[in-house]
Amino acid sequence: MASTHATHPTRQGWSSWITHPAARTLAGAMALAVVLAPGCATPDPLTPPRQLLSPYATQGAEPIWAVVPLRNESGTTAADRFATSDRLVATITQAQGLRALPLNRTIDAMASLEMAEPSGPEDLDRLARLLGADGVIVGSITAYDPYEPQLGIALALYARPGALSDAAAEPLDTRRLVEQPTDYDFFRQVEAGRRPASSVAYVFDGRDHDVQQRVRRFAEGRSAEPSALGWRTYLKSMPDFERFAVWEATEGLLEREWIRLASAAG
Numbered sequence: 001m002a003s004t005h006a007t008h009p010t011r012q013g014w015s016s017w018i019t020h021p022a023a024r025t026l027a028g029a030m031a032l033a034v035v036l037a038p039g040c041a042t043p044d045p046l047t048p049p050r051q052l053l054s055p056y057a058t059q060g061a062e063p064i065w066a067v068v069p070l071r072n073e074s075g076t077t078a079a080d081r082f083a084t085s086d087r088l089v090a091t092i093t094q095a096q097g098l099r100a101l102p103l104n105r106t107i108d109a110m111a112s113l114e115m116a117e118p119s120g121p122e123d124l125d126r127l128a129r130l131l132g133a134d135g136v137i138v139g140s141i142t143a144y145d146p147y148e149p150q151l152g153i154a155l156a157l158y159a160r161p162g163a164l165s166d167a168a169a170e171p172l173d174t175r176r177l178v179e180q181p182t183d184y185d186f187f188r189q190v191e192a193g194r195r196p197a198s199s200v201a202y203v204f205d206g207r208d209h210d211v212q213q214r215v216r217r218f219a220e221g222r223s224a225e226p227s228a229l230g231w232r233t234y235l236k237s238m239p240d241f242e243r244f245a246v247w248e249a250t251e252g253l254l255e256r257e258w259i260r261l262a263s264a265a266g
Contacts, residue, residue, distance in 0.1 A: 047220050047221035048221050049218075049220060049221035049222045050217065050218065050220075050221075051094075051095075051096060052091070052092075052094055052095035052096065052098075052247075052250060052251055052254060053095065053096050053097065053254065054095050054096060054097030054098035054254065055254060055257045055258040055261050056097060056098070056164065056165065056257075056261075057165070062097055062098055062099050063097075063098055063099070063134040063135065063163070063164060064098075064099045064100070064101060064131075064132065064133045064134050064135075065092055065098065065099070065100050065101070065133060065134065065135045065136070065137055065157070066100070066101045066105075066106045066109075066127065066128065066131050066133040066135070066136045066137070067085055067088050067089050067092070067100065067101075067103060067106060067136075067137045068085075068106060068110070068117075068118060068124075068127070068136060068137065068138045068139075069081055069082055069085045069103065069106075069107065070084055070085045070088070070138075070139045070140055070141050070153075071117075071139070071140040071141070072140070072141050072144075073140045073141060073142050074141050074142060074143050074144035074152065076144050076145075078144060078146055079141050079144035081141055082103070083239075083242075084141055084151075084153075084242060084246065085103050086103050087242055087243055087246045088137070088139075088155075088246050088249075088250065089101070089102065089103050091243075091246050091247050091250045092250055095250070095254065101131055101133060105131065106127070106131065109127060109130050109131050110127065112130070113126060113127065113130065115127065118136075118138065121158060121194040124136045124138070124158045124160075125160060125161065128158075128160040128163075129160065133160065134159065134160055134163035134164050135157050135158060135159050135160065135163065135164050135197065136157075136158050136160070137155055137156065137157050137158075137253075138155075138156050138158070139153065139154050139155040139156060140153070140154045141153060142154055142201070142203065143203050146238040148205065148206050148207055149206045149235065149238050149241040150203065150204065150205045150206060151203075151204050151241065151242055151245040152201075152202065152203040152204070153201070153202055153204075153245060153246065153249045154199070154200070154201035154202075155199060155200050155201075155249055155250075155253050156196035156198075156199040157196055157197050157198045157199065157253060157257070158196055158197060159197040164197060164257075165261055165264065197257065197260060198253055198256035198257050198260055199253075199256070200249055200252040200253050200256060202245070202248065202249055202252065204241075204244070204245040204248065206235045206241060212235070214244070214248060215231060215232075215234045215235060215241075215244055216231045218234065218244045218247060218248070219231035219233070219234055219244075
């Protein structure tokens with residue numbers, strides 16, 4: 001009868017292997033790797049997002065902007081002017097050296113003044129004094145499409161007399177009287193000293209390659225969690241696309257203020 005041999009090492013065999021110097025070294029290295037692996041992992045470098053910078057001198061208190069709820073001139077009820085106005089306030093708040101009042105405070109102040117909508121620069125002065133704001137933004141949503149996506153936005157900043165360095169308003173371009181992006185009267189004020197300090201108007205179309213490049217730059221450093229869509233998330237979600245568009249419009253308005261103040265100083 002053929003004898004049957006065990007196919008597994010005997011206890012004595014295991015004991016001999018474990019006590020072997022090479023085995024002890026390998027086992028120790030494996031145990032150390034398990035313990036130290038989480039701590040030794042190199043974290044992914046974080047990319048800082050682009051920042052908004054205020055052009056105003058802030059030796060004292062930071063200047064304050066208030067936002068009047070944007071008008072909806074897009075021709076569609078899909079645009080939520082209050083949600084977009086809230087995003088504008090949140091974006092201004094991110095600017096270094098600048099503050100923004102909550103939208104509800106502006107709405108309450110307008111109600112106390114029995115002002116359904118400001119009808120001229122004088123109304124904005126009254127509103128600014130009541131709120132203690134240095135500047136008031138009025139504007140319109142001029143285009144809105146949540147499917148492409150597309151957002152048009154026009155903003156005008158009016159400085160309270162004696163505030164925001166009390167510099168002159170932006171120069172009057174007569175062509176803009178007939179080429180305004182909105183019918184809002186605040187973009188047509190031509191009385192001396194009552195024009196906006198600065199104004200901008202944009203239409204951001206998600207199909208445009210230049211806009212896509214801007215979206216890509218905006219997305220850098222703004223998401224801690226990886227996504228299969230990556231930066232294109234901002235082209236697939238209208239609320240995210242609005243955040244991008246409002247940020248770009250705010251940056252443009254601040255750039256106009258930098259230019260205005262530099263021109264006044266020169």
